[in-house]
Amino acid sequence: xxxxxxxxxxxxxxxxxxxxxxxxxxxxxxxxxxxxxxxxxxxxxxxxxxxxxxxxxxxxxxxxxxxxxxxxxxxxxxxxxxxxxxxxxxxxxxxxxxxxxxxxxxxxxxxxxxxxxxxxxxxxxxxxxxxxxxxxxxxxxxxxxxxxxxxxxxxxxxxxxxxxxxxxxxxxxxxxxxxxxxxxxxxxxxxxxxxxxxxxxxxxxxxxxxxxxxxxxxxxxxxxxxxxxxxxxxxxxxxxxxxxxxxxxxxxxxxxx
Ligand code: HPA
Numbered sequence: 001x002x003x004x005x006x007x008x009x010x011x012x013x014x015x016x017x018x019x020x021x022x023x024x025x026x027x028x029x030x031x032x033x034x035x036x037x038x039x040x041x042x043x044x045x046x047x048x049x050x051x052x053x054x055x056x057x058x059x060x061x062x063x064x065x066x067x068x069x070x071x072x073x074x075x076x077x078x079x080x081x082x083x084x085x086x087x088x089x090x091x092x093x094x095x096x097x098x099x100x101x102x103x104x105x106x107x108x109x110x111x112x113x114x115x116x117x118x119x120x121x122x123x124x125x126x127x128x129x130x131x132x133x134x135x136x137x138x139x140x141x142x143x144x145x146x147x148x149x150x151x152x153x154x155x156x157x158x159x160x161x162x163x164x165x166x167x168x169x170x171x172x173x174x175x176x177x178x179x180x181x182x183x184x185x186x187x188x189x190x191x192x193x194x195x196x197x198x199x200x201x202x203x204x205x206x207x208x209x210x211x212x213x214x215x216x217x218x219x220x221x222x223x224x225x226x227x228x229x230x231x232x233x234x235x236x237x238x239x240x241x242x243x244x245x246x247x248x249x250x251x252x253x254x255x256x257x
Contacts, residue, residue, distance in 0.1 A: 015039050015054055016092040017061035021251060022084065024197060025101040025219075026240035028066050031248050033057045041090065045082035045128075049074050052087060058256045063091055067098075067197060075175040076196035082128050085204045095152055095211045097254065098202075099247055100169075101240055102195035103177070103222035103231075105187050108164050110226070111239050113218045114246065115164040116156045120147045121191055122199040124173045129200035131207050140207075147202045152213035159253035160215070167192035169216065171199040177231055180224025194222050215250060217243040 015037060021030065033055035040051045053064040065084060068074045088096060104110055132140045157165050170191035172178060178186070178194065186194055193216055205212035219239045221228045 015052075017054060017063045018092060018094045019060070019255065020063040020065065020088045020091075020093040020096045022096060022098045022201070023064060023066045024099045025068065025072065026244040027099050027247065028070055028072070029053075030055055030057075030062070030064050030251065031245075032252060033062065033064075036061070041087045043083045043086040043090065045086050045131075046080045048083045048087040049079055052091065057252055060255050062255055063088060063093060077124075077127060077173055077175060079197065080128075081201050081204055082131060085201065085208060085210065086131075089208050089210060093210060095149070096205055096213075097152065097156065097251065098198075098212065098214045099244075099251075100195050100197055100214055100216045101219045101236075101243075102169065102193040102216045103183075103220050103225075104192075104218035105170070105183060105194055105222045105225055106167075106192040109167065109193050109218045111218050111220055112243060113164055114160055114162070114243070114250070115167045115193060115216045115218065116153050116160070117167040117169040117193065117198075117214055117216060118146070118148055118153065119166075119168040120198055120202055121168060121170045121186075121189060122203075124171055124199050126173070127200055129203065131204065142203065142206050144203055144206060147206070148213045149211035152211055155254050155257055156213055156215050156250065159257065160250045163215075163250075167216075169198045169214065170194045172196050178223045183222045183224050186222075193218060215247055217247060219243065
């Protein structure tokens, strides 16, 4: 590894886990997991979005981190993705399950559908998207042909039972939602779902050799899809609340395999 991070607090050597969950909109804590300890970390890339919570489920340790902060006050373009992934790496994490609320574009991605995407198109800009930035010994180009870990994807699919297997996640800069014309273009590009946080999270994980997969919940039809005239926040919220309970139980099953 090229860079040495540092922790503000001297890290407790028991604060370790091989698997981590990054919670997105609507998932701010893990239900049914036993909380063991919390740590506020600092990395050379800055501060992670929230404290890291070390939890246990059926004898397995898991670290939980909320991407948008516990008060949901960090918008997608302001998330310090580098600090988040780096802090997890510091704690020995080898696998990350990322949870995300997304908009559905193609027919199978109706609201309430859970999808385990297999591809990404990155439309974001102006995000700190790489660890290979400066002080380099040599230039590194990671392979990103398959952005998600197939092993983790399969684990999630088995745990979910009825999730959609595969889908291309278009990652937009946000924080605004898209115009209908933008969604039409994304569909022509081959996108099935649209969200704002899938990148650079996935590629940063790859850069530091963390296996990464995404468990996405469609919470609305994307702009202009299925006759959508306006995306109603209230409707989205209802689906988030219900869907995240379902995702919480999928996470438990996936951890327990
Ligand atoms: N667009 C972008 N991000 C989203 C959406 C959407 O329609 N729904 C949830 N996150």
